Amino acid sequence: EVKLEESGGGLVQPGGSMKLSCVASGFTFSSYWMSWVRQSPEKGLEWVAEIRLKSDNYATHYAESVKGKFTISRDDSKSRLYLQMNSLRAEDTGIYYCTGYRYAWFAYWGQGTLVTVSA
Amino acid sequence: DIQMNQSPSSLSASLGDTITITCHASQNINVWLSWYQQKPGNIPKLLIYKASNLHTGVPSRFSGSGSGTGFTLTISSLQPEDIATYYCQQGQSYPWTFGGGTKLEIK
Numbered sequence: 404e405v406k407l408e409e410s411g412g413g414l415v416q417p418g419g420s421m422k423l424s425c426v427a428s429g430f431t432f433s434s435y436w437m438s439w440v441r442q443s444p445e446k447g448l449e450w451v452a453e454i455r456l457k458s459d460n461y462a463t464h465y466a467e468s469v470k471g472k473f474t475i476s477r478d479d480s481k482s483r484l485y486l487q488m489n490s491l492r493a494e495d496t497g498i499y500y501c502t503g504y505r506y507a508w509f510a511y512w513g514q515g516t517l518v519t520v521s522a
Numbered sequence: 523d524i525q526m527n528q529s530p531s532s533l534s535a536s537l538g539d540t541i542t543i544t545c546h547a548s549q550n551i552n553v554w555l556s557w558y559q560q561k562p563g564n565i566p567k568l569l570i571y572k573a574s575n576l577h578t579g580v581p582s583r584f585s586g587s588g589s590g591t592g593f594t595l596t597i598s599s600l601q602p603e604d605i606a607t608y609y610c611q612q613g614q615s616y617p618w619t620f621g622g623g624t625k626l627e628i629k
Contacts, residue, residue, distance in 0.1 A: 438618075448558075448566065448609055448620040466617045467523075500565065507613020508556035508571040515565060 405429040405511050407501045412516030419491050419520070425484040425501030425513055433457065433479035435503040435511075439486045442515070443497035451475075451499070452486065469495075491520045524548050524612050528621035536629045540598040543624045545610035547591045554613040557586055557595045560623075561606040569608075570595065602628060 411423040423439070438453040452475040455462045463475055474487040484501055496519050503511035525548035535541045545555065553573040558566040568577045570586040573593055583598045597604055605628055610621040 450618040464616050510568050512565045
């Protein structure tokens with residue numbers, strides 16, 4: 404059974420930092436592209452960042468709104484995905500989902516972790 | 523960025539009905555279109571990929587069609603468990619973008 408489990412969410416003040424983690428099981432993590440997708444009532448579903456495979460030199464892509472603030476990384480030996488988030492603002496509030504896929508559609512989703520940016 | 527426009531934003535239908543949701547891309551995305559279902563309080567789940575391919579385990583009453591800029595998701599013989607919000611998503615170019623969603627309710 405495929406499982407993605409996120410952790411690390413919570414309440415953070417504007418301008419603060421937070422690191423999300425996602426542990427995968429039930430599939431060959433190292434063979435899957437991974438992304439973070441967030442959801443908020445204001446913006447709906449929004450793709451945030453992607454990291455590809457070792458064979459792609461772990462190439463990364465980011466939404467313009469988080470470029471330079473967020474860093475996606477992975478540890479294939481631990482089947483873990485990370486999202487380092489800096490300079491957080493209220494508009495970064497939302498549920499952050501870890502997703503796994505091989506092409507351009509998100510086949511696997513975690514249960515999500517809630518990030519709230521508020522003073 | 524490629525904008526994805528879904529219509530309608532909400533829809534009410536009766537059990538057994540056939541319903542259609544449309545998704546329009548602001549530029550040509552070939553067949554790089556997927557559909558997701560998100561039931562209340564649940565996570566999004568992949569229904570259809572590459573415009574018309576059913577994901578594993580998805581009932582055959584769901585179908586997708588289209589190419590270029592216009593796409594449709596059709597649900598035939600509507601069931602109570604189909605109550606959900608449906609989203610389209612383009613995978614043609616970065617940034618991957620989603621439609622605003624269509625909330626389906628049962629009359």
